[in-house]
Amino acid sequence: MELYKLQTPLDEKTIRSLKAGDQVFLDGHVFGMRDKTHIEIFVNGNSPPVSLEGYPVLHTAPSLRKVDNKWEKMVIGTTTSMRMDRFVPKLIERYRVRAIIGKAGLSERSLEAMQRFGACYLAIVGGAAGLETLQIEEVEAVYWPHLHPEAIYQLRVSGLGPLVVAMDAHGSSLYETVRTRALDKLPEIYRRYHITIEHNLAPIDRLLSQMS
Amino acid sequence: MSEMKIQIDYGLIEEVAKDLYIRALQELPPDILKALQSACERESNPTARTILQTILRSIALSKEKKMLICQDTGLPIYLLSIGEKFILDGYRMKQALSEGARRATQSYPFRGSSLHPLTRENPQTSVGYGLPVIHWDFIPNGDYMEILMVPKGSGSENMSGIEMFTPADGVEALKKYVLDKVVRSGGNPCPPGIIGIGIGGSFDSVGYLAKRAVCRPLGTRNDDPQFAALEEELEEAINSSGLGPMGLGGDTTTLGVHIEWSYTHMSQNPIALNYQCWAARRARARIGIDGRVENGF
Ligand code: SF4
Numbered sequence: 001m002e003l004y005k006l007q008t009p010l011d012e013k014t015i016r017s018l019k020a021g022d023q024v025f026l027d028g029h030v031f032g033m034r035d036k037t038h039i040e041i042f043v044n045g046n047s048p049p050v051s052l053e054g055y056p057v058l059h060t061a062p063s064l065r066k067v068d069n070k071w072e073k074m075v076i077g078t079t080t081s082m083r084m085d086r087f088v089p090k091l092i093e094r095y096r097v098r099a100i101i102g103k104a105g106l107s108e109r110s111l112e113a114m115q116r117f118g119a120c121y122l123a124i125v126g127g128a129a130g131l132e133t134l135q136i137e138e139v140e141a142v143y144w145p146h147l148h149p150e151a152i153y154q155l156r157v158s159g160l161g162p163l164v165v166a167m168d169a170h171g172s173s174l175y176e177t178v179r180t181r182a183l184d185k186l187p188e189i190y191r192r193y194h195i196t197i198e199h200n201l202a203p204i205d206r207l208l209s210q211m212s
Numbered sequence: 213m214s215e216m217k218i219q220i221d222y223g224l225i226e227e228v229a230k231d232l233y234i235r236a237l238q239e240l241p242p243d244i245l246k247a248l249q250s251a252c253e254r255e256s257n258p259t260a261r262t263i264l265q266t267i268l269r270s271i272a273l274s275k276e277k278k279m280l281i282c283q284d285t286g287l288p289i290y291l292l293s294i295g296e297k298f299i300l301d302g303y304r305m306k307q308a309l310s311e312g313a314r315r316a317t318q319s320y321p322f323r324g325s326s327l328h329p330l331t332r333e334n335p336q337t338s339v340g341y342g343l344p345v346i347h348w349d350f351i352p353n354g355d356y357m358e359i360l361m362v363p364k365g366s367g368s369e370n371m372s373g374i375e376m377f378t379p380a381d382g383v384e385a386l387k388k389y390v391l392d393k394v395v396r397s398g399g400n401p402c403p404p405g406i407i408g409i410g411i412g413g414s415f416d417s418v419g420y421l422a423k424r425a426v427c428r429p430l431g432t433r434n435d436d437p438q439f440a441a442l443e444e445e446l447e448e449a450i451n452s453s454g455l456g457p458m459g460l461g462g463d464t465t466t467l468g469v470h471i472e473w474s475y476t477h478m479s480q481n482p483i484a485l486n487y488q489c490w491a492a493r494r495a496r497a498r499i500g501i502d503g504r505v506e507n508g509f
């Protein structure tokens with residue numbers, strides 16, 4: 001496990017040097033986006049009004065306050081990435097986003113796109129919004145403000161992290177490793193706690209589907 | 213002689229409901245904090261230890277700077293236990309709680325997370341038709357009332373479920389359901405948190421039992437030794453899976469398994485799992501007949 005302090009924008013070589021399990025702290029800029037933002041880009045077909053090339057995209061809907069035409073942060077936390085999963089391969093391919101910062105990971109398809117185009121998934125500690133808010137120094141710009149709180153937020157960060165490289169550009173996913181190990185362990189755990197798996201042990205509505 | 217009964221001050225209830233929502237979002241209960249601290253000390257996986265340390269640092273910062281612990285302000289849930297010595301006007305009680313939740317949202321102000329399920333329109337009030345969720349309970353002879361406020365986050369709520377098993381499958385099916393569900397949820401519910409389990413009852417009540425289970429402070433066990441043993445067993449089993457904090461591997465997948473139960477139908481074997489994240493927020497107030505408010509968790 002290595003520890004890195006990286007400055008954005010990130011280049012492909014840096015991303016490819018990261019391995020699942022490494023830890024990263026980020027300085028520079030990240031772009032906050034979530035559900036509606038992705039729908040605006042990929043379903044409504046509008047290109048983002050700012051270049052995302054080389055930057056990480058953070059899955060967030062920040063609470064902001066507008067003071068004298070300036071956006072001030074109130075609380076900024078990270079949301080579940082899987083809801084944006086279907087758009088991630090295109091986001092990486094078309095806009096050369098180099099990292100996705102989120103919680104709980106993405107699918108195999110996104111992992112493939114990361115491998116192909118050189119991107120990674122950085123897991124933030126979900127729920128630790130107090131710390132995250134303080135590591136975000138400033139909301140420098142809000143693009144597509146009519147979509148707020150699901151606009152595009154240009155955030156200047158200082159030491160954002162720790163972020164765990166949970167999916168790397170070599171096709172390796174820490175989530176997958178941990179989950180597979182846990183699933184493989186289940187039969188032994190069942191045995192230890194006297195769960196006989198020969199039975200169906202299926203809820204009654206699903207048993208009905210086995211009727212002849 | 214007729215017994216003295218006390219009118220409820222609904223203005224006070226509204227204030228308390230408002231304060232509880234804000235306090236719950238800013239400060240974690242001491243039992244949760246303690247459990248996270250000891251999990252951090254015990255943890256043998258370096259990534260997991262970093263995650264737990266980060267969680268603890270973030271909690272301390274939120275408290276110090278009066279910031280929200282998590283950006284998800286949740287669905288507002290109020291659990292009431294009302295002493296018999298009070299004269300209750302149920303409708304006004306509902307109004308007061310709803311107003312309190314709305315005022316908390318708009319005065320702080322924080323993000324209202326509640327919206328219309330079809331139009332997805334968000335009034336930014338945290339309340340609306342059917343919200344806040346209110347659960348009622350009554351204390352015989354009680355000369356106080358308790359309001360427990362739980363802002364329930366969605367990452368963990370979304371990993372919850374109910375299943376109706378066959379009586380022949382017995383308790384085995386229930387255990388297997390819990391284990392499978394927790395492992396498959398991965399990092400989505402922000403583990404390590406509380407796994408609340410309802411066993412028995414009807415379709416509607418089993419979900420409520422699971423919710424009550426996540427509201428119980430850590431370190432408590434079910435009064436019934438059979439269910440207490442099952443809690444311990446499931447806790448061990450889940451933690452031996454190695455899923456760990458945020459699903460990235462480690463010794464602590466849950467801080468505690470809590471079970472609440474009730475009798476059920478002879479042809480039913482229902483279970484509900486309500487997942488609570490590490491940000492297991494709750495705030496409690498006890499209001500005496502003299503109008504004195506005591507704050508707790
Ligand atoms: S699951 Fe809990 S800790 Fe995680 S983001 Fe949601 S409310 Fe916050």
